[in-house]
Structures are given as C-alpha cells and as structure tokens.
Amino acid sequence: MRRSILFMPGNNPGMLLNADILGADGIILDLEDAVSPKEKDAARILVRNAIKYLGYRKSEVIVRINSLDTEFWTKDLDEIVPFKPDFIMVPKISTAADILVADEYITKLEEKLGFEKNTVKLMPLVETALGVENAYAIASATPRVRAMLLGGEDLTADLRCKRTKEGNEIFYSRSRIVVACRAAGIDCYDTPFTDVNDAEGLIKDAEFAKSLGFTGKSSISPRHVADINAVFSPTxxxxxxxxxxxxxxxxxxxxxxxxxxxxxxxxxxxxxxxxxxxxxxxxxxxxxxxx
Amino acid sequence: MSKVVSSLNEIIDLLKIEDGMTVSFHHHLRNGDYVLNMVLEALAQKGLKNLTVNASSVFDTHQPLIGHIQNGVVTGLEANYIGGVVGRAISEGVLAKPVTFRTHGGRPSDISKGTAPIDVAFIAAPTADTMGNCTGKYGKSACGSLGYAFADAQYAKKVVVITDNLVPYPLTDFSIPEIYVDYVLEVDSIGNPAGIVSGTTKITRDPVGLVMAQYAAKAIQASGLLKNGMSFQTGAGGPSLAAAKFLMDIMLKEGVKGSFGLGGITKYMVDMMNAGCFESLLDVQCFDLDAVESIRTNPRHREISAMQYASPNAKSCAVDSLDVVILGATEIDTDFNVNVHTDSNGYIMGGSGGHSDTAAGAKMAMIIAPLTRARLSIVVDKVLCKSTPGNTIDVLVTQHGIAVNPLKPELALRFKDAGLPVCDIHELKRVAEGITGVPKRIKLGDKTVANVIYRDGTLLDTIKSVR
Structure with a gap:
C-alpha cells in the first residue's frame, strides 16, 4: 500500500528505532535537509545500520540522499544501496538527465553487488519549476523510476510565490505531476502539509490531493500519518x-x-x-x- | 473534652511510644509529604530506637528516613511502593531486616487480620476538626481521597490526626470519623502542594507512546468487554493516559456507557465521567487538581478505602468488579510475570501498589510498555522480581505488536480478527534483542533486602541486594 510516506531524520537513533511502527506505508530516512553538513557521514552510517539491523518489515524504506550537486550523494549511494532499500529519493531533480545520472550510478553499484537490475527503485523529488515542466520526461526516463514526490516548499520559492495552506499556487504543479506520473505508469506522492497541529487542514489538503489523482501524501509528522492513511484508503x-x-x-x-x-x-x-x-x-x- | 494537643512531643509522651513499636503513614501527600519526616524526626529526638515504619508508600522526599535507618531509629520498613532514593539505599543493604512489600489491597488486609499490627497511626489530614473528623478534600494541602489511611485509622492501637487546617467541630464532610481518633495535632504545614498533586497530568506526545495507546484502546474495543456497564482503571503514565483518551473517543463514537472508573484518578478519568463514559468514579487516590476538585464537588465521584479498593480479605472489593485495567511494567518475562519493583540493575524503584490487585481482579489486565527502554528489551526470560504473577496478566501491548497470554486464546483470536498485530511474546523478545543484543544477566548480592508479599499474604518473591 502506498498512502503515506513519512520523513524521519537520519541522525536520530531513537526515531529510527521505531520508524516503521508509526503506521506509515513508507518511511523516508533523510540524509539531506534534516542533517547538517557536519553530520552527513554519521547519519549515513546510522541509516545504513538501521536498514541492516532493524529490517523495517512494516514499511517501504525510502532513503533521501543528498542532491546531485553536492559532494555527498555518491557516498550516500555507496553506503545505502548494498542494503537494498525499496527506493532512493533524489532531491532537486529538474530534468531526465538528472535522474539518469543517479540511475547510472546505481546500475553500476547493482552490477558490482550482483543485484538484479532495478532492485533499488528511484523516487525523484520534483521541487523546481523546470522539474514540474519536465515531469513526464523524468517519470519515464528509466524503468527504475517508480514513483515521484512533489516538493511544494522549494517549488514555491522557485516560483517566487508564497506557500499557502490553500495551495492555489501549486495547483498547476500538482495536476501536472499527477498526469505525468499516471502517463508514465508510476505512483505519485503529494507534498507534505507542514502545520503539524492543524489536523482539519491536513485532512482537507489530503482529500484535495486524492481528488487530483495522487497515490498518497508525504508527511513530516507521525501525527499526520493516520489521517493521511484514512483519506487515501478505500471507503x-x-x-x-x-x-x-x-x-x-x-x-x-x-x-x-x-x-x-x-x-x-x-x-x-x-x-x-x-x-x-x-x-x-x-x-x-x-x-x-x-x- | 478536646483531642487537640500542642506538640508531637506531647503526643509521644501521652501515647507512651516505646522502642520497637510500629508507626504508620499514608502517602496521599505523595512527594510533597512533610508528616513522615516530621514525626520520625520527633521520635529520633526523643531517643527512640528500633521502630518499624509501615507507610503505604515511600517517596523520594522521605530521604531522611535513610538517616534514621542508619542511626537505628528505624529498623523495620513495610510499604507498597518505595521510590528510587530510599529504594537505592535499601538495595545497597542499609536495613538489616528485609523490607516487607505489600500491595494496596494486601496492606489493609494484613492490617485488619492482625498480621501487620500498627501501634500508632499518624494520619496527615488536609482538613480536620478538633475531634479528629478529617478529610483530604479541603484545605491548602488538599489531596482529595484519603483512601489508604482508612485501615490505619480503623485498626491501629492509637491514631493521631495531623492537620494544617483545623476547623471547628463538627466537620460534616469527613472521610475518616472521629470514632477512631485519639489525638489531633495542628501544624503549620503538612506538605508542599506542588508535590502533593501535579497541576496537570499530560497525555504523551511521543509518537511511539501514541501508537501503543492506540493499540491498547483498539484491543479493549476488540476484547468484547467494551460495552454498556464496562468498568475501567488506568495508570497515570503518558501512554496509559493516552490510551484512556483514545478509549474515550471510541466510547463516545459508539455510544458506550460504562459503569465506573477506578483507582488513582486523573483529570482524564474525570473527563471521561463528565463526558458520559462512566456513571461514577471510585477513587482511592487523586493524582491531580482536577481530580481533587471533582471529588469535592461531584457526588458521583466517590472516595473509597484501600480495603474497598482491593482487599482480598474484604467480603468484596472493587477490583473484583473491574473489567479492564491498563498497567505498566519495568520488565515482563515470557511467562507474563511482571516486575514493577526494581530497575534493570536490580535497584528498588517502585512497588506493586495496586498492580497485582487489579491484575488479579480485572477481566482483562493489559500491560503497556515500549519494547525497548534505553538499551534493554522490556521482555526478558525471567524478571528480576516477580511483582505480579503472569497468570493474572492477559495482554502485553508494545509498539511492535501485542502479545496475548496463552491462557487467553480467545482474546488472541478477537484481536487478530480486529486486524491488531498479535504476536508471540517470544517473538517480541526476539525483535527487541535483535535491536539491543542479549544482555548479560546481572549478578545480585546474597542478602535479601525485601520480601514481596502477594495480596493473599503469601511470599511471592524476594529482592536481593545489589553488589
């Protein structure tokens, strides 16, 4: 089931220990924004060991690596791919060429490790205007891409508009992402609702995303998971x-x-x-x- | 005639308190209590030795007790619960004679049977009149129920009421009547209100605690016990309170009208009664200001004695009519025996309280605990101390799954049917140890520092010293 995916900081052992019991269908173990540059190596090892030893039987495992313009992403993949997470999420993907860079690197790793090709799937995080415009090209760039996430916060910064609860500013982007993903035959996740204390607003936002055709919705708070699951479950x-x-x-x-x-x-x-x-x-x- | 005396010294003389006697205390003032320390200090000043203290519970504020033990003033200790500070000293062997641990029901039972005789009961009373009618409902040190003090008042050879709110005779809304009371002493303060009741008890915000609480509420719903007339008790810990909150949501949604809420009462139980989830509350102890306010103003919120709460020696008691209880654990073993007396290093830091009483009485006794704490699995092969026998525990709820006692196969089926994550307790242990590794068994000393007496008066376990 792919209704909810939950961001978990990759540098917090207490949260990693219980990451898969919070009801989320997928957990995103984050090596990017949640982790300061000084802690990248520690978080990478922690996330690697968490996947290795904890198994995470109750959720799909998605690891958000650092973006392709940093010095960290290849090291992230070197450490994480051998432990077969379900997905690698690559942030700030704006073109098909971007995602092919990650695909190529993972393909080499898989060959070296003797894994079947496309064992580790890709979930590009589209959070730029260019990424939205190229959504179908990205979604269909390689069979390794099996899902996509829309990132509303960075996107609105790029669009030079204000992010609001109503979300009119990302209406086009949401629709475009859904159509691109469905056309490519992959799943699509909506951007998180960031007000942790507004359950009503969350439900409204999730219902709207569902009405557009999203597979599910991402979340930054464990408290949002149950409501997201409820919205995206069949009645x-x-x-x-x-x-x-x-x-x-x-x-x-x-x-x-x-x-x-x-x-x-x-x-x-x-x-x-x-x-x-x-x-x-x-x-x-x-x-x-x-x- | 007046029972009011001017000082503790005068009382000690009047009562002819001697070496070797047993003095008793209740713990309704919890960590704010001044009375136990005040009385022991006076007894020590008088040069008395070899006393036994029978307190329903001992808190960290009673640290001076350690000094009295070291000086030979106190050589015996009986309690239902001992907090970590005094507990550590006991575990390190400060007391020559083993502590006697009882349960909240076992204590009044043993007192009434004469197996735990009390020479003088010192009853801290937030309000009392000049003849000793007293209550916890009023006064600056109000603590609500005085449930644990009833047996002391009724069965001690002599009874002293100590109050910081002396009112003219008669106090009509009394809990303990004058008929049992020999003397009344007025003091400036019997306790620190900040330590007596917590201002508010809070539901946990910890996502793991909330997951456990949700499983617990759903398990109660699936158990078949959630129906009109259900009775319920829960602890004051974060996940237990959250479970009560989720249970309340379910009860309101399904229109279930329960019978009574029992035990130590918190704001959340008061809220449940006021929302229509329960007809009444039977209250042996108030945990917060909302509970104190409710017991004072709402006749459906009834004070009960510890004997009525849980004594196996009474002709009946409330735990025998209890449907569901949610309890905590420091450890639980694969036979479902629970430890609430010691920490993982073997140090005393608690006690049964009403744990084993409610587990024995309730139709479903549920333990709620995180599968791992700090560095250790909560599920072990054998608990360091058997506080509550496994055959009275039905369910263990953790964030990784729910284990059902094999003695209750029908519960396991019901939970599975409801889609709850039921698993074998050995499987939970395996999952936990997959995370923590298998710890080395700690080595304890040879000295017995405490005897754990079950509610029926039999010896359940012994606690060894920590080396």
Whole structure:
C-alpha cells in the first residue's frame, strides 16, 4: 500500500528505532535537509545500520540522499544501496538527465553487488519549476523510476510565490505531476502539509490531493500519518462495489459470458483492475472480506 | 473534652511510644509529604530506637528516613511502593531486616487480620476538626481521597490526626470519623502542594507512546468487554493516559456507557465521567487538581478505602468488579510475570501498589510498555522480581505488536480478527534483542533486602541486594 510516506531524520537513533511502527506505508530516512553538513557521514552510517539491523518489515524504506550537486550523494549511494532499500529519493531533480545520472550510478553499484537490475527503485523529488515542466520526461526516463514526490516548499520559492495552506499556487504543479506520473505508469506522492497541529487542514489538503489523482501524501509528522492513511484508503462503499464487481466477473467466467454489466454499466478491464486494487488495499488495512 | 494537643512531643509522651513499636503513614501527600519526616524526626529526638515504619508508600522526599535507618531509629520498613532514593539505599543493604512489600489491597488486609499490627497511626489530614473528623478534600494541602489511611485509622492501637487546617467541630464532610481518633495535632504545614498533586497530568506526545495507546484502546474495543456497564482503571503514565483518551473517543463514537472508573484518578478519568463514559468514579487516590476538585464537588465521584479498593480479605472489593485495567511494567518475562519493583540493575524503584490487585481482579489486565527502554528489551526470560504473577496478566501491548497470554486464546483470536498485530511474546523478545543484543544477566548480592508479599499474604518473591 502506498498512502503515506513519512520523513524521519537520519541522525536520530531513537526515531529510527521505531520508524516503521508509526503506521506509515513508507518511511523516508533523510540524509539531506534534516542533517547538517557536519553530520552527513554519521547519519549515513546510522541509516545504513538501521536498514541492516532493524529490517523495517512494516514499511517501504525510502532513503533521501543528498542532491546531485553536492559532494555527498555518491557516498550516500555507496553506503545505502548494498542494503537494498525499496527506493532512493533524489532531491532537486529538474530534468531526465538528472535522474539518469543517479540511475547510472546505481546500475553500476547493482552490477558490482550482483543485484538484479532495478532492485533499488528511484523516487525523484520534483521541487523546481523546470522539474514540474519536465515531469513526464523524468517519470519515464528509466524503468527504475517508480514513483515521484512533489516538493511544494522549494517549488514555491522557485516560483517566487508564497506557500499557502490553500495551495492555489501549486495547483498547476500538482495536476501536472499527477498526469505525468499516471502517463508514465508510476505512483505519485503529494507534498507534505507542514502545520503539524492543524489536523482539519491536513485532512482537507489530503482529500484535495486524492481528488487530483495522487497515490498518497508525504508527511513530516507521525501525527499526520493516520489521517493521511484514512483519506487515501478505500471507503466502505468502494469496498462493497469492488466485491460486487468481483462477484459478477466470477459469475460471468463460470457462465462463459464475455461481457457483463453491473447496474447498467459495462464492467471492463479498468473497472476490474480498480476493484482488485481496492480489495488489496482493504485487505492490507485489515478489513475482512468474504469472497 | 478536646483531642487537640500542642506538640508531637506531647503526643509521644501521652501515647507512651516505646522502642520497637510500629508507626504508620499514608502517602496521599505523595512527594510533597512533610508528616513522615516530621514525626520520625520527633521520635529520633526523643531517643527512640528500633521502630518499624509501615507507610503505604515511600517517596523520594522521605530521604531522611535513610538517616534514621542508619542511626537505628528505624529498623523495620513495610510499604507498597518505595521510590528510587530510599529504594537505592535499601538495595545497597542499609536495613538489616528485609523490607516487607505489600500491595494496596494486601496492606489493609494484613492490617485488619492482625498480621501487620500498627501501634500508632499518624494520619496527615488536609482538613480536620478538633475531634479528629478529617478529610483530604479541603484545605491548602488538599489531596482529595484519603483512601489508604482508612485501615490505619480503623485498626491501629492509637491514631493521631495531623492537620494544617483545623476547623471547628463538627466537620460534616469527613472521610475518616472521629470514632477512631485519639489525638489531633495542628501544624503549620503538612506538605508542599506542588508535590502533593501535579497541576496537570499530560497525555504523551511521543509518537511511539501514541501508537501503543492506540493499540491498547483498539484491543479493549476488540476484547468484547467494551460495552454498556464496562468498568475501567488506568495508570497515570503518558501512554496509559493516552490510551484512556483514545478509549474515550471510541466510547463516545459508539455510544458506550460504562459503569465506573477506578483507582488513582486523573483529570482524564474525570473527563471521561463528565463526558458520559462512566456513571461514577471510585477513587482511592487523586493524582491531580482536577481530580481533587471533582471529588469535592461531584457526588458521583466517590472516595473509597484501600480495603474497598482491593482487599482480598474484604467480603468484596472493587477490583473484583473491574473489567479492564491498563498497567505498566519495568520488565515482563515470557511467562507474563511482571516486575514493577526494581530497575534493570536490580535497584528498588517502585512497588506493586495496586498492580497485582487489579491484575488479579480485572477481566482483562493489559500491560503497556515500549519494547525497548534505553538499551534493554522490556521482555526478558525471567524478571528480576516477580511483582505480579503472569497468570493474572492477559495482554502485553508494545509498539511492535501485542502479545496475548496463552491462557487467553480467545482474546488472541478477537484481536487478530480486529486486524491488531498479535504476536508471540517470544517473538517480541526476539525483535527487541535483535535491536539491543542479549544482555548479560546481572549478578545480585546474597542478602535479601525485601520480601514481596502477594495480596493473599503469601511470599511471592524476594529482592536481593545489589553488589
């Protein structure tokens, strides 16, 4: 399930120890903004050991490395890739060429380590105007790119506008990212909602992101995770409909029917796929489904 | 006739307190208490020796007790809980005779049976009249309930009420009646209000604590016990309070009307009653100012004695009607035995209090604790001290999963059905030790520094000195 991804500072052992029990579907172990330049090496070792020893069975593991214009990113990858995180998040990706630089380096590491190609996936963090404009090119640059995150804070700085709770200033960017990712067949995560104490605002923001087509939403606070999960989870009505769809499809197969309809609407492959996704998500949430 | 006397010295003379006697104290003034130190100092000044102190609990503010032990004034100590400062001295062997640890229910039981006789009870009372009717509800040192002092008043050979708010006879809203009281002493202050009750008890903001609290509330919901008429007790620790808050949300959402909240009472239990989650509160001890205010003003918030709270010797007691209790632990072993007496180095820093009483009485006793603390697993092969027997503990809630006692397979099924992360307690230990490594077993000394007496009066465990 990919509803919530949670940023965790890579230099805080106490938080790393419990990173995967906070309910987030993915945890982003951060080597970039959360860590001062003087502590980069310590955080890198800490995050490496956390993945190695803690296993993180309950969440996907995403490591945000330092940006490609720093001296740190290759060392980050050298230390982290051998421990097979699910994703490497690369910040400040503005062009397909950018992400291909990271892809090439990881490919070499994977070859050296004897890993199957694309074992470690990429999640570019798009947070510049140029990145938004190039979103589809980035999303489809390499099969290693399997998800994308929109970073609203840096983006609005680049756009020279104010970041607001309403988020009108990033409406175009959000839509553009969703369309690019869906066109490329990858997942897309929305920017974090940064007011930790405004649960109502968070839910509104997450609902809006969901309505645009985002897969899920990132968060900087463990307190936001449950609400994000709730917003991006299928509703009981979704689940009931999916169960009906699967039942009709089963019946059609048994009767050898090619085309079936439910309440006057033809049930085709996309609807079945959607039903399967809904039921998988529901099961992962612990909802009991009698099939 | 007046029972009011002018000084502690006069009382000591009047009562003919002698070497070797037992004096008792309650702990409602908690870490703000002045009375235990005040009385022991007077007894020491009189040159008395070889006294036994029976206090329902000993806090860090009672540090002077260590000096009295070293000087031979005090040679015996009985308590339900001993804080880290005095506890450390005990663990290091300051007292020749082992401490007797009881439970909040076992203490009044043993006092009433005569197995823990008290010669003189000194009862700190935030308000008292001249004949000794007294209460904790009023006065500058108000502490709310005086639940732990009832047995002392009823069964001690002599009873002295010490107050800093003497009012004319009769005090009508009394807790302890004059019929038990021999003398009344007025002093400037019986305690420091800042230490008596905490201004506010706070729900944890720690995300790990909140995860545990949410699991705990969901487990209660899934247990089948969350229905109209449910009764509930929780501790005053951060995750326990958070669990109560989440439980309140569930109860309000589902329209569940509980019966009573029990135990040490905090603001959150008061809030739950006022929100309609409980019909009443049965209060043996108030933890904060909101609880004190509530017990003073709300007739549905009822003071009860420790005997009514938890005594196995009473014809019935409240813990026997309790559905769910949330408790803490310093260690729990794979047989679900719980240690709340010592820290991981073996030093005394607590005690059963009502832990084993409520665990024995409640239909579901739940431990809530982080899987690792500092550098150690909370789950161990064998606890350093068995404070509460494993066969009375049903569930361990940690942030990494919920272990259910194999004696309660139906609970495990219910939790699994609700999608809760149920796992074997050995698996939790394995996960924890995967993080912390397997610690070396600490080596304790040969001297027995405390006997842990179970609520029924039997010896449950002994605590050894720390080398």
């Amino acid at each position: 009981q009505a979704d689940i009931d409909y999916a169960i009906e769809v699967m039942a009709i499809i089963k019946e059609a197969k048994e009767k050898g029917l090619g085309v079936v309809a439910l309440r006057g609407k033809m049930i085709d492959a996309p609807i079945v796929n959607r039903a399967v996704q809904v039921l998988e998500a529901a099961k992962a949430m612990g909802v009991k489904i009698d099939e």
